[in-house]
Amino acid sequence: MRLGVVGYVPGDPRAVTEEVLKKGLDLGVTSVCYHGSGEVLDALTTEDCNRVNALYNKLGLELAQLGIGYRECLFDPDGMTRDRIVKTIGRGIEAGRALMAHNVLIRTGSLNPAGSYDPTPENHEPGRLDVLIDTLTRVADKADEEGMTVVIETHVLTIMGSPEINRKVIEAVGSDRLRVVMDFVNHFQSLDQAYNSADRLNHIFDVMGPISTVSHIKDISVEPGFVLHMNEEVPGAGVLDLVTAVRRWEEIQPEGYMLVEHLPEDKIPTAVANVRRIAAEAGVEIV
Secondary structure, three states, X not given: OEEEEEOOOOOOHHXXXXXXXXXXXXXXXXXXXXXXXXXXXXXXXXXXXXXXXHHHHHHOOEOOEEEEEOOOOOOOOOHHHHHHHHHHHHHHHHHHHHOOOOEEEEEOOOOOOOOOXXXXXXXXXXXXXXXXXXXXXXXXXXXXXHOOEEEEEOOOOOOOOOHHHHHHHHHHHOOOOEEEEEOHHHHOOOHHHHHOHHHHHHHHHHHHXXXXXXXXXXXEEEEOOOOOEEEEEOOOOOOOOHHHHHHHHHHHXXXXXXXXXXXXXXXHHHHHHHHHHHHHHHOOOOO
């Protein structure tokens, strides 16, 4: 497998410098990834992309994932809103191709105005999934046109809240250019699953493995409080059997990236070191 980080780089390719990229390079990773807002990606010029690409090439780095930032919901009842976000994602797909990204990342959003990962019963009303599939089909058409793979960040609190729903949606769209992120932490739903994580991990990989092209590697900590609180944690500092996760990823994507993400800069070195230790224990080589 390959190892990268999401971090260090500011959310604007025009602000990427050799000094910033070397923070990742010094950790021995081969990919340094970032997210950019739709407005930023829309403003990029060919010269901007060529400059960043030259820096990545000089340092021997790859852009395994480019995140496209936006607030809209892909299954918003308002058709004009959906048209607008399809256009934004389309421009992000073009930017991903110009920046030589392996994947561009999107999210489904939520009908809860508080945020894309904030739940609401409205997300699960009849017909919502059909609207999402229609929007994703339009996104996939653009991805096919540009030769770019789009991956969806899915989560237990969203409309794509389980491995089974993920598989159903991807199969309904029917494009090899639309996949999901193997972010297994996002699909733990109970204390039993967290404390018997090998079983849950194997199930997630069984269902989502064939439709995943990039993975995020994190851990889970279980916190006290009513009713259930499970938080993301530095890899190796939580309760998950990450040896199983690394082995399963190596089986399905031996050349694929696992990305350390959602951490402050001062914790990234520890996370990367822990993943290397876990991979060694799993008998998996990081190349």
